[in-house]
Structure formats: structure tokens, C-alpha cells
Amino acid sequence: MEKRKEISISFFFLKFLTALIFFNGFFQSVLSKEVNFYQANKRLGNDDKSKNSIYKFFHSIYKNKPIEAGFEYQYWIPEDIGKVNLESAGLIVLNLKALNLLTFRTTLNSLRDNPTSHDKIIKQESSDKESYVSIMASIPIIPTRKFFDWNFDIEAYGQAEKFTSTLNPKEQIFYHDFNGVTYTLNSGEKRTFETNFIEFGIGVSKEETDNIFNKIYKMFIGIYYQEYQKPYTPQIRDYELYPNHIFFTKFQSYGARILVKYENDPYQKGFFGRFEGKLGRGKMKFTSSIEMNQLLNENESIWFMSGEFIGGYKKFISNKLYVKIFIGADIRIFVVGYKDSSGITIDSENATNRDTIYKGGIFLGYVL
DSSP: OOOHHHHHHHHHHHHHHHHHHHHHHHHHHHHHHHHHHHHHHHHHHHHHHHHHHHHHHHHHHHHOOOEEEEEEEEEEOOOOOOOOOEEEOOEEEEEETTTTTTTEEEEEEOOSOOOOOTTOOOTTTTTTGGGHHHHOEEEEEOOOOSSOOOEEEEEEEEEEEEEEEEEEEOOOOOETTTTTTEEETTTTEEEEEEEEEEEEEEEEEEEEEEETTTEEEEEEEEEEEEEEEEEEEEEEEEEESTTTEEEEEEEEEEEEEEEEEEETTEEEEEEEEEEEEEEEEEESSSSSOOGGGGSSSSTEEEEEEEEEEEEEEESSSSOOOOOOOEEEEEEEEEEEEEETTTEOOOGGGGGGEEEEEEEEEEEEEEEE
């Protein structure tokens, strides 16, 4: 375990160092153009013009850009399991957004009961990824629109939100961990689990300003990968295949992601909103050697679809200081897709798992 942890930490610092080298090289190349411009104008005696060019370059990065800090509360409702009560604890997420370029997120667990020595938290296999995914919430890794006058940016994103849930059997059940070890749990024998909703991806984003209504519209199109692990019993259309068996199932998906949002001009109050949709292939692994696809027919496969809706309001309390509040919901569904001569049919009525996360929050912002 210690060796695995050391490898994970080393991998994180390697990624961080690679990112630093990339950003350093990129900005050095940009600044070198400014320096050459500065030297050329200095030789021509245009000192004021050369100084202004460097000032305008840095000033354009932060002018009229907001800095926001705040928190959001999330509540996760997992798929219902007939033989047990699966109760989740709420989650508090702290946010810091800087200049519309970087967003840092970190989660605070809100366990209702602290686990004792005989009721320790059962962690998912990929929990070590949370440490480095959560710091890259939104990074325009190549801001082409700013530096090359293209009409889009190449943007990477990532998030890791850690929930806890308590499994409370109503009657005797058999719990299978991811390694295939089986435990018998009687009524009232609780177990506490950790679930990390880990997601990251890359794509292109485009931003447009509506000067009539003072709105800023943004669209992102790209690819994503996500995974999480939670207690689950195999089911299709609410029919449980193994009612007395609970697996610490790993859910994975990858595919296309689209995001559309609109917000106010930096100095404008009003409503804002956001929609995010995903569609991709899914995988549900009950143990390291058993997965959902093995229980399906040849013409059936697992797919994933999700939709997130957020709406809020922005109110200024001084010339540059403002408050933002929002509410929203994120619905994630794994379904069984059917293939026939006309193609693949994906219908939410054929759901095998559904997770809903409700959220709301408040931010305090300042326009530079």
C-alpha cells in the first residue's frame, strides 16, 4: 500500500512538473515576441510605445476579470436497493475562481457519524486519483483565442467530488468487495463507503459576447472520462437480478461532452445558467473479474447519459463587489442499449443505475 501511494504521489508531481514546463515554454515564446517588439521600438526611439505594449499585454489578462470564492452544498441520491437502505451524507465544495482562467475545487466530507475502529470507511480503488484531478477544474491549456486570434481555446477540465454513504441491511445480505471476497451482513450491520465521482476531459471552447443584452455565451465540445464506485445490486428496469447480493461496483464511461452556459457582463447583474450533457459507452464492473456485459445478450451493451442544469442570480453590493447564488441538479444514468437492423436504441427506461446530485451555493466576487 505504501509503495502504491509513493508511485501515485510521484506520478502527480511528474504531471505537475510537465504542466509547469509546458506553461513556461508557452509563455516564454509569447513574451519573447513582446520583448523583440520592445527592443525593435527602442532602437527606433519609440520607448513609450514599447512600454505600453508590454503593459497592455499583462493588463488584458486581468482587466475586467472577476475573482470569486465561495462554497456549494451537494446532496447525492443513489439508486434505490430493495434489501438495504443506502444513505448518503451531504458534501461541501469550496471553490476559488481566478480571472476566468483557473478554478480550484476541494471537497469537505460531512460524515454524520465518525467511523469507529470496527466501522472504517471502505474506499474505492481509484481514490488516489482525487488528489490531482480536483485541482484542474477548468484550465485553458492552450488559450489560442487570447494569443493567436483564433476564435476558440483548447481547454482541459477535471473534478473529483468525494461522498460517503452508509449501507444498512434490512435483512441478511451477502456483500462482495471488488476483489471478490464475500461477507455476510445481518440486519443492522452497517458499512460506510467512500465514493469519488472522478471526471476529466479535453475539448475546444468558444466564447461570444452579446452587446445588446450584455450576456456572455460559452460553448464547450469535447471528450470525457469518468468513474466512481459504490454499493450496488445488478438490476434492469428496477428488476434486481441478485436481490440479496451487494457489490462494490465500479462505474466507468467515456464519450462526448457538450456544455452551454450564459452569464452576465462582468459589471452586469442578472440571471445566469448552464447546461451540460454527456453521452458515451459505459462499463459496470461488480468485481475485478465480473462485469455487467457478461449478463447481457450479444445485441445489448451498456451506455451512459447525463444532464446537468444550473441556474442562478448575480447581485452587486458595491461597484465591483457582488454576490452570486445558484441551484441545480446533475442526473447520471447507465442504460442498456439494444442493437438491431436500424441501429442502437438508447432509452432511459432501460436504466440499470441512476444517480442524482442536487446542488446549491453562494459566491462572493470582485471585478478587477
